[in-house]
Amino acid sequence: MTLPALKGASTLPSDAIVAQDISFAYGSVPVLSGVTFQIKEGEFVGIIGPNGGGKTTLFKLILGFLKATSGTLKVLGKDPWEAHRDIAYVPQRLPFDKLFPISALDVVLTGRLATLPWYGAHSSEDKRLAWEALELVNLKEFAKAPFGALSGGQAQRVLIARAVVSQPKLLLLDEPTSSVDPEAQTEIYSLLQMLRGDMTVVMVTHDLQTVIERVERILCVQGTAMDLKPGEVCEHFALGLYHRPLLTPLGSASKKEKE
Numbered sequence: 001m002t003l004p005a006l007k008g009a010s011t012l013p014s015d016a017i018v019a020q021d022i023s024f025a026y027g028s029v030p031v032l033s034g035v036t037f038q039i040k041e042g043e044f045v046g047i048i049g050p051n052g053g054g055k056t057t058l059f060k061l062i063l064g065f066l067k068a069t070s071g072t073l074k075v076l077g078k079d080p081w082e083a084h085r086d087i088a089y090v091p092q093r094l095p096f097d098k099l100f101p102i103s104a105l106d107v108v109l110t111g112r113l114a115t116l117p118w119y120g121a122h123s124s125e126d127k128r129l130a131w132e133a134l135e136l137v138n139l140k141e142f143a144k145a146p147f148g149a150l151s152g153g154q155a156q157r158v159l160i161a162r163a164v165v166s167q168p169k170l171l172l173l174d175e176p177t178s179s180v181d182p183e184a185q186t187e188i189y190s191l192l193q194m195l196r197g198d199m200t201v202v203m204v205t206h207d208l209q210t211v212i213e214r215v216e217r218i219l220c221v222q223g224t225a226m227d228l229k230p231g232e233v234c235e236h237f238a239l240g241l242y243h244r245p246l247l248t249p250l251g252s253a254s255k256k257e258k259e
């Protein structure tokens, strides 16, 4: 029997990512330092910041592809590499040559590679899940279409289907809307909003206005990481992107500006 108090506690969301004072350098070139933040399970968080600020590097640390030089990073309660099966990643650049003859459905099925048996055939369950993922992104009728023939927005949605077909607990997207038209952008955001709750969604983006409207929390990554609420982004970013006061502790910059 579970005690009521314990039952209540167990329904609280746990941490999807906990970063404590992490630093990272490529050789002798420091990229991130003193990065501390927490993301709860089920949150939808946007990551913004200037080019070269270290956003993609932070994702590679979360995925366990790179190891922090110092500090501790826990992903889904584990060391990053141990959590990688529960993480799906939609990279900044297409992982497929658009001329390579592969259908949209086949692209989605590559998201099930980790579950393939030694003889390499996808099970009927894999195929069912791939169709379901295509339905989720509203592209079922394009299942057999060549991936290279799809529009930028459709291709991006196929890649999101490929990510979710592995049934991840954490979905990381690196600028998923950078090469799509505004209509496709809106569709992608709606899709991500639908997924949040089922999984934690963390997305790097440059669409400030849209991100302010859609996410619950924003991290600005610029050598370090700063936690912002969408409203604070309006205040800081409306007149000049990623300007210097961002490097000061939250609140003190805006106070100074008002004086």
Ligand SMILES: Nc1ncnc2c1ncn2[C@@H]1O[C@H](COP(=O)(O)OP(=O)(O)O)[C@@H](O)[C@H]1O
Pocket: 026, 029, 031, 049, 050, 051, 052, 053, 054, 055, 056, 057, 058
């Ligand atoms: N593999 C690498 N080797 C050396 N330097 C790198 C490598 N990848 C990225 N960098 C450098 O690290 C910094 C942060 O890059 P990145 O994480 O890609 O930033 P962002 O995604 O915010 O644009 C940049 O100065 C970039 O040139």
Ligand SMILES: [Mg+2]
Pocket: 055, 056, 057, 092, 174
């Ligand atoms: Mg990047």
